[in-house]
Amino acid sequence: MKFKINKWWVSVIVCAIIIISYMGISIFFANKFYFGSKINSINATGKTVDEVNSEIEKNIQLYTLKIEGRDKFESEIKGTDIGLKYKSGEKVKRIKEEQNPFGWIKGIFHGTDVTVSEIVEYNEDMLKEEIDKLQCFNDANVVEPKNPTFKYNDKGYEIIDKVDGNKVNKDVLIKKISKSIIEGKRNFNLDKEGCYEKPQYTKDSKEVKKAKDILDKYCSSKITYDLNGKKEVLDGSVINEWITVDDSYDVNVNKDSIINYVDTLAAKCNTIGDTRKFKSSLGNMVEVHGGNYGTVLDKSGEVSFLQNAITDGQVTSRTPEYLQTAFAKGTDDIGNTYVEVNLGTQHIWFYKNGQLITEGDVVTGNVTNNCATPAGVYRLNYKERNATLRGENYETPVSFWMPFNGGIGIHDATWRSAFGGNIYYNGGSHGCVNAPYDVANAIFNNIEPGTPVVCYS
Structure with a gap:
């Protein structure tokens, strides 16, 4: 006799088995995490x-x-060294409460991978002590970051690129490491976390390129x-030694350097007050000191010119500016x-273009009254016809007035009946x-302002 199975009953039985199994598994997961559950990388499946x-x-x-960084730097901070401890399990409990026991099937296909943060606490002072011990803060190992610099050569300027260095910003490091510990991270890279101090510019920065163009122009x-x-x-x-580039890549020409250079020009050009070797009309060589004759460079004018010429990149030939020039x-x-x-022989000569125009005996400043005519090489200031000379106790008209040293000058003296000799010792002039x-007349008619007047003993 054959037993005939009703298909309907088979379906009912299968459904019952499935339901009973589902409910049984759901009951199992009522207090346990279901399939695919991970919390802070821990496999929580089936665990309470x-x-x-x-x-x-x-x-x-x-x-x-574990900490790593530039120059093969490696170190680590252990939880036991900073008083690290588990703060609370409430967050894990809440994760379980959010899992519907009847939703365990979903876990098979879509697992729950949760990172729970802020579940630990540590001693901040201990952490700072551990960070202070890191070799990256050893001064001997620290290379400062450096912005691009410039090197001058005969072809112009070359940009020397930035230096990244390995200097760590401690404040940033403490903040980032604290965050990593709270989040339970196990690896920490100083570069990726932005803990290194960085140069502000690179060789491709517009400020750097602009500065190079200016430097090349100036030089x-x-x-x-x-x-x-x-x-x-x-x-x-x-010129390259006079140029500075500040931290913002502004280019400046040091004015003091220009002034120092102009001083060297003046030393080569200026002859005022120099000691000169002079061949006298008597045939001997004499040394003449002092006086106001000679070339004087206009330092202020030349400094101003160079400032403009350099910043304009000028290429030019130039005669310097002078306040006065020699003949x-x-x-x-x-x-x-x-x-x-010649103060010693009390004699005067006047030469023009190498030709003797006139000569004669003279009377110079009164030696006894400390009014001696000073020696030196002077320049004729100007000449004046029919002048009146005035002093503290005198007022004297002269036909020919030719000053060369302040109030001291050459002039006619028609009130004198004699010249030369030793008259100047006691009967000399005021200087x-x-x-x-006739001598004064001849000089006056042939001399020009600026002509040297050589007085010597």
């Missing part, structure tokens, strides 16, 4: 909240944060000076047009050179 908390606590006790300047017949070239090989160029800037006064009328 207490079991998960226990494993998390165990992991925390074994916690180590393309070339000024060829004519210094009394001698050539001196000022170009980038010198002649070169070492012997007295030349062959001059007045010669002027008294000359016979």
Whole structure:
């Protein structure tokens, strides 16, 4: 006899088995995490909240944060060294409460992977002590970050790229490490976490490129000076030493450097007050000290010119600006047009273009009254016809007045009946050179302002 199974009953039985199995598994997961559950990388499937908390606590006790950075730097901070401990298991409990026991099937296909943060606490002072011990804070190992710099060569400027260095910002590091510990991270990279201090600029920064263009322009300047017949070239090989670039890549030419350079020009050009070797009309060589004759560079004007010339990148030939110039160029800037006064022999000569125009005896300043005519090489200030000379106790009209040293000058002295000899010792002038009328007249008619007047003993 065959037993005939009703298909309907089979379906009912199968459904009952499935329902009973589902309910049984759901009951199993009522207090346990269902399939695919991970909490802070711990497999929580089938585990109770207490079991998960226990494993998390165990992991925390074994916690180590591995740190790495530039120059093969490696170190670690252990949880035991900073008083790390599990703060609360309530968050794990809440995760379990959010799992519907009847939703365990969903876990098979879509697991729950949760990272629970802020479940630990630590001693901040202990953490700072551990961070202070890191070798990256050893001064001997620290390389400061450096912005791009410039190097000058005969082709212009070269940009030397930035130096990243390895200097760690401690405040940033403490903040980032604290966050990593709270989040339970095990690895920490100083570079990825942005803990290194960085240069502000790179060689491709617009500020750097702009500064290079300006530097190249300034050092393309070339000024060829004519210094009394001698050539001196000022170009980038010198100018580059005067240029500074600040932290914002603003380019400046140091004015003090320009002033110092102009001082060297003045030392080569200026002859005022120099000691000169002079061949007298008597044939002997004499040394003449002091006086106001000679070349004087206009320092202020030349500094101003160079400031503009350099910033404009000028290439030019130039004769410097002078406040006054000598009659002649070169070492012997007295030349062959001059007045010669021999204070010892009380005699005067006037040469023009090498030719003797006139000569004669004179009377110079009164030695006894401390009014002696001072020695030196002077320049004729101006000449004046029919002048009146005034002093503290006198007022004297003269036909020819030719001052060369303040109130001291050459003039006629028609009130004198004799010149030369030793008259000047006791009967000399207030400092002027008294000359016979015809001598003064001849000098006046042939001399020009600026002509050297050489007075010597």
